[in-house]
Every structure is written in C-alpha cells, then in structure tokens.
Amino acid sequence: MIFKRFALLLSAAALAFICGCGSEWDEDNPSDTIPVYTLPPIIREAEPAVGGELVFPVPQNPVSLNPLKTKNVGLYNLFSLIYEKPIRIDVRGHAEPELAETWETDETGLEWTFKLREGVQWQMGYGEMTSADVIYTINQLQSMSVSDSNYAYYNNAISGYSAPDRYTVTLTLTQPGNAALYYMTFPVLCKAYGDSVNLDSAKPVGTGPYQADTFSKTDSIELSANAQWWRQQPYIQKLTALCYPDHDTELAAFRQNLFDFLTTSSLTVDTYRKFGETNYVDYLTQHYDCLVPNTNGLFADVNLRLAVAHALDKRDIVAKGLLGHAVVTDYPISPDSYLSAGPAKIFEFNRQMAMDMLEQSGYRRRGDDPILKRTVEDKAYDLSFELLVNGNETYRLDVAKNIAAQLYQCGMDVRIVEVDAAEHKKRLEAGNFDLALCSFYLDINPDASYLIGTNGAVNYGNFSDSELDSLLAECRAAINEEAMKLAYTRMQDRFLLTMPHIGLYFRTNALLYHNKINIAESFRDRHVFATIPKWYLYVEGQEG
Numbered sequence: 001m002i003f004k005r006f007a008l009l010l011s012a013a014a015l016a017f018i019c020g021c022g023s024e025w026d027e028d029n030p031s032d033t034i035p036v037y038t039l040p041p042i043i044r045e046a047e048p049a050v051g052g053e054l055v056f057p058v059p060q061n062p063v064s065l066n067p068l069k070t071k072n073v074g075l076y077n078l079f080s081l082i083y084e085k086p087i088r089i090d091v092r093g094h095a096e097p098e099l100a101e102t103w104e105t106d107e108t109g110l111e112w113t114f115k116l117r118e119g120v121q122w123q124m125g126y127g128e129m130t131s132a133d134v135i136y137t138i139n140q141l142q143s144m145s146v147s148d149s150n151y152a153y154y155n156n157a158i159s160g161y162s163a164p165d166r167y168t169v170t171l172t173l174t175q176p177g178n179a180a181l182y183y184m185t186f187p188v189l190c191k192a193y194g195d196s197v198n199l200d201s202a203k204p205v206g207t208g209p210y211q212a213d214t215f216s217k218t219d220s221i222e223l224s225a226n227a228q229w230w231r232q233q234p235y236i237q238k239l240t241a242l243c244y245p246d247h248d249t250e251l252a253a254f255r256q257n258l259f260d261f262l263t264t265s266s267l268t269v270d271t272y273r274k275f276g277e278t279n280y281v282d283y284l285t286q287h288y289d290c291l292v293p294n295t296n297g298l299f300a301d302v303n304l305r306l307a308v309a310h311a312l313d314k315r316d317i318v319a320k321g322l323l324g325h326a327v328v329t330d331y332p333i334s335p336d337s338y339l340s341a342g343p344a345k346i347f348e349f350n351r352q353m354a355m356d357m358l359e360q361s362g363y364r365r366r367g368d369d370p371i372l373k374r375t376v377e378d379k380a381y382d383l384s385f386e387l388l389v390n391g392n393e394t395y396r397l398d399v400a401k402n403i404a405a406q407l408y409q410c411g412m413d414v415r416i417v418e419v420d421a422a423e424h425k426k427r428l429e430a431g432n433f434d435l436a437l438c439s440f441y442l443d444i445n446p447d448a449s450y451l452i453g454t455n456g457a458v459n460y461g462n463f464s465d466s467e468l469d470s471l472l473a474e475c476r477a478a479i480n481e482e483a484m485k486l487a488y489t490r491m492q493d494r495f496l497l498t499m500p501h502i503g504l505y506f507r508t509n510a511l512l513y514h515n516k517i518n519i520a521e522s523f524r525d526r527h528v529f530a531t532i533p534k535w536y537l538y539v540e541g542q543e544g
Helices: 012-020 073-082 131-142 150-157 179-183 247-255 302-311 314-321 351-360 394-408 421-430 466-477 481-498 529-534
Strands: 053-059 087-089 095-097 100-105 111-116 158-165 168-173 210-215 220-225 238-244 261-264 278-293 326-328 373-376 379-382 384-390 413-419 435-441 502-514
Touching: 053 073, 053 261, 073 210, 073 220, 073 261, 073 529, 095 100, 100 179, 111 131, 131 150, 131 158, 131 168, 150 158, 150 179, 168 179, 238 247, 247 261, 278 302, 278 394, 302 351, 302 394, 302 502, 314 326, 314 394, 314 502, 384 394, 384 421, 394 413, 394 435, 413 421, 421 435, 466 481
Parallel strands: 053 238, 384 413, 384 435
Antiparallel strands: 087 095, 100 111, 111 168, 158 168, 210 220, 220 238, 261 502, 278 435, 278 502, 326 502, 373 379
C-alpha cells in the first residue's frame, strides 16, 4: 500500500473553457490576472503496512545489560522492546495486564494472586514463559538493594511469594494495600537463559515484540520482529540501535539524518524540526518541579504558603523558563492521571487573593515601600526570605528569577541563593533554607508519603499533618481503582488546604522523528518505545 498526498489539476482544455467564461484579459492592465482553478487535494488516508527499518541511538557501554539494574532512560526504552512485565501502568495510571492476565486479592488486602498468560514464548527458543520465570526474577530482585535496582524499592513491602502452579504467582504483603500492583511492574527474566549466562553482559532475551539478533555494547544492536510474540506483529520489522557516548552527539547525528527518531529533554527541540522532513511530539514525564517551604521557620504559617501559590502565574513560568515544555500542576500527581482531580481551580493565579491571605497573617504595606511588613511587639519585619536553587541547569535559575519577580509584585522580597547540586541537597537535608526550588523524579506508584508524609524520606520542609498522614495511609490501603480514586481525591483536598509544598509543573520531553514515520502518540515517559509495534512507514513512489 502506498501513502501519498497528491492533487489533480483540471485539464488544459477545461481550464481554457473556464477562463473564457470570464472577462477578456486586458494586456494593458497588469493587475488583471488569469484565475487558476484547481480541485481540492485528494488525501489518501495512511494505512498500516508491514515492512521497513528504523534507526535510533542508545547509550554506549552500559554498566549492565540486566534490565533489573538499568537506571538509564535510553536503556529502559530499549529493554521495553525486548522484555515484558506482569503488569504495565498505562499513560493515565491504570494497571493494565501484560504477562499477568488477571489478578485479585483476598478480603484482607494482604494476599494477591496473579494468573499468568498462557502460551507466551521466550525468544531464541527457550520455551514457554511460566510462573517459574516470575519467581526466578523476584528472587533476583529480592537479592538487590535500591542502589542496585529501582525495582527493589518495594522489596520491603513483600513478606512472601510462591508459585502454586505453572501459571499462578502469589504475593503476600507486609501491609494490606495496592503495593503489589506496582511491585509487579518489573521486566521478567528467562530462568533457563539466566541460569546459563551472566545477565550483566549477555545478549538480552525476553518475550517482547523485538528480539536482539546482534548485540554490541560499543557499536550497535540489531533487532528484528519477534515472530512468536503473543500480540499482533509489529509493522516495522527491523530496528537498529547505534551506540553513542552522549546526548549532544546524538542530537548532532539527528541533524545529519543518521537517525530516524530519538527522545530528548532539550528545551530547544523546536530548532530540530524541519518543515516536511522532521517533527516532534511532547510527552509528559515524571519530572516534577515544586517549591518546598521550610515549615520550621517563616513558612510555618499556612497563609504564607497559600499566598505564594496564588501569587504565581505558572503558565508564564513554563512559557519563559521552559519554552513551553511542561504542564502546570498544583499537586504531585500527573494532571492526566485517573487519580488526579484535574487542573485545580483553587490556586489559579490571583494576586488579590494572595494579598488578602498575607493581610490575614498581619502583612501590610507601609507608605511607598513595595515590601510588605509585619509588626511584632512594635517592631516591623519585612516579608523577606531566601529561595534556594540548584543552578546546575540554566532553566532552573530562569524559573527562580521569574518566581522572585512575581512574588515581588505581591510585596515579597525574595533573595535567590544559587548553589551546585551537592550543596543544594546538603542544605535541604539540614533544613537550612526558607523556600527551595526542587525537582523530583516521581515513581509510577502515586503514593506521595515520601514527599509530604511525616518523616518522609524527602520531606525536606519537615511538614507534618496527622490528617494528611491518615489520608495517605488510605491511599496505600485501597485495593481497587474505585477505592483508590476516592482516597486520592480526599487526600488532594487536604493537600490543597495545608500546602506542604507548592506544585509548579511536570516537565515534558520530546520524541523527534522523521515524517516518514506514522507514530502512535499515546505514550508517556518510560513508555515511549512500548508504542513502536504500532508505528508504520509512509512509503513513497508507488501506488497501492
């Protein structure tokens, strides 16, 4: 099948006839021109067809080829073509079946049972995927720490696991709740293959849509469509991944047409788009930026935290600091998640509301001084504080300057303190700050206890609220989507009342690609390559 856009012109005779019906052309009047008549273009709808090859970059010389150990997004995307998971979290946060076809829990919420898909075959002739392979993978994972594997984060949530039969896996949790769903998002390893090789250096073997035909950590990886894949065969039959030492080199190579597509976090991605040749599409990531108030100091006052939230025009911050490559939010859950209430209206940009809240806390203007003051025991104190910023990335400093300027409009004197990443983390951990611009890469599990719960691992602002803690516990304990939606809605309401930190935006990355590719656009961070089996090529030069 050929996919080609074309237009048909009227024949010369017909055109002459139409022109003859108008007024006679006056040679002495140059403004009198012959009208040109054309039919509207006939657009042939693109239809998927099997065939073609695509080239893309991957990182060179990875430390390990074991998919459980990878912490590099480029390798994560590559391995998503080769390996599959029991459960996949989709773009809106729903738990979707992959190698696990169904699951259920008992009335206690402690015992979870997963029924595996039957007939799924390992690549390279290693037979059928069974519960023995899932248990083998869990054994590997349980021997790792969080420093070894991101998937090990939930190891402590599991008190036991077993395989009652060839297609069943059971998990027992230490506490009732939904942690089992997020635990089962690891890539499943082949036991027969893993027992015979070193997975850190051996060619990857999985059950996914593509298999590795050749694999070099320094040169290239050639992939072909897995003929035994249990789903519909990919349209693109061959992929070649070229190894590159860094992302700047990858972008330069894309300009030279050495790649068909790549992902990038570059804020200047627009400059790589060429009309009719290359394009890009933004996709949401788990990179969440926010302002963390130190509740042991000035920002113990909830009105001040709420005033800062109302004083910020977040869309202006995104437009100027990130050139539009972010989605504004008030809350550490993606705006498009089914667990989010969507755009929060309570914290719309409203300077007057910010000023009203500051006045409730005793901050008022004195004469012509633009900075608000608060009187305590007959002494006036300026509304002045520091904003701690990690200056390792230029965009963060741009964001901080915009925030300071906007808060100044509401009478707040903000002094930006720019430090490197190490000092930024040191001061956060010591509580040595007033307000800090922070970036977090959030887990696929939406539980935010580590961010805002009392004694949370990265609750740098030392925020504590017993009601919010109870609601966070309800979120963790919910065992189905309806219960989770209700619990997270209640928790979000409490978050917005107490404002443990001020959400700003989720960053977006971009998929750069050549226009010959028809891409599937429903993807998210760490989910981009999972859509490649649905991609196909526009074929030029033939009719079908």
